[in-house]
Amino acid sequence: MTRSNSAARPAPVPARRRIRGLDAEERSAQRRLQLLDAATELFARQGFSGTSIEQICQQAYVGTKGFYDHFDSKEACYIALLELITAQIRQRVLGVAAESAELEWQQRAPGLIAAFVHAIADDPRLAKVSFGEAGGISPVVEKQRRGNRRWAAGFLDAQWAGEPDADAGAQRRRIALALATIGGLFELVADWLHHHDDGGSPDAAETLTEDLTHFFATVGAGRQARQ
Template sequence: MTRSKSAARPDHTPVRRRIRGLDADERSEQRRRQLLASATELFALQSYSGTSIEQICQHAYVGTKGFYDHFESKEACYVALLEQITVQFQQRVAEVAAESAALDWEQRLRAVVAAFVHAIADDVRLAKVTFGEAGGISPAVEKQRRGNRRWAGAFLNTQWPTVDADERRSLAVSLAAIGGMFELVADWLHHHDDGGAPDSVQTLTDDLMHFVKVVELGRRAAAESR
């Protein structure tokens, strides 16, 4: 019986070396996660400007070459970290909004605001990195920060119980409301750093709820006056 050519041909596919059960790509991704986790810890603890690439590498047990395999600079590392945290926030808030879509406006608002607050307050380091560090680092970071606000403004614009006939104006009000909400978060974070009361997370939720309800009342009054 004649063997087929394919059966006779030896397999020259290179064997991917595995170390501790991980191949090269998996080890690279693990190093990236370690670097971002260390950047989170250090940026929150000693600020962006007070943290060096060498410190991030030492904390992550990753060589400097490993850092530059993933990020061209400390700024690029920060932008990647900000993107990662933002995606987590956005996914959580969007999930809760979808889950509470059948509720009335105030119940839905409380569920979404609570999800937002817990996404940042359950790990205060995330709040420090996103709200305490983002302003003024660089044009690239500012662009990312503005993009995050625009996303949040557009998201809020889909949640209002009443809709302004002028979509551009409605979106502008939503964006301004997000700016106010983010300022309340920044103020809460400053208070937290100064040793805020144990109930400060609930206080932040209540303050955000009150603020958005006041904005909604203003939108409704403006619509009724036209």
């Protein structure tokens, strides 16, 4: 007895339903981006504590259920947003670092500082969310923020001095100095935000660039004097 053709063929895979050219997975990714963009706008305008999940959903045109499909809480949404902004900043700074790797620190520094400033000042909402809002939200957010500072300190130390020091004490002191310098950078950005609340203007970005350039040049001169 021969088997029928229908029995020999595998069952057809149902086609994914597409709405406006997007399948379910693509629509979910789009909703997540809409929520993050809405959160960026609202956190920058009215702060973390002044923003509700319902407001984020209304701004994004996404239902509350859609919000909880992606984030467990408003805090989780903020952390995801902070991670996204941090990744964008790192990408721009690392790109400049790679292009100028053969130069001395004094020659690399202006390009690195400019890349950092433009990463947060071209869209002033990003600076407000990541530097103006990050402090004091919750221990989880503070841990994320501290991790970002540690990464930045390690990056700065590598730009300054190259390979890690073989002596553990010397390496710890190097990282401590870099961490203190990054702390100064964070404070300068926070102060800049308070004095340039309009944001986005070329003059505002230029002011921050000048202040950070002077700050890093002064710290660099101190490092050289100690060596």
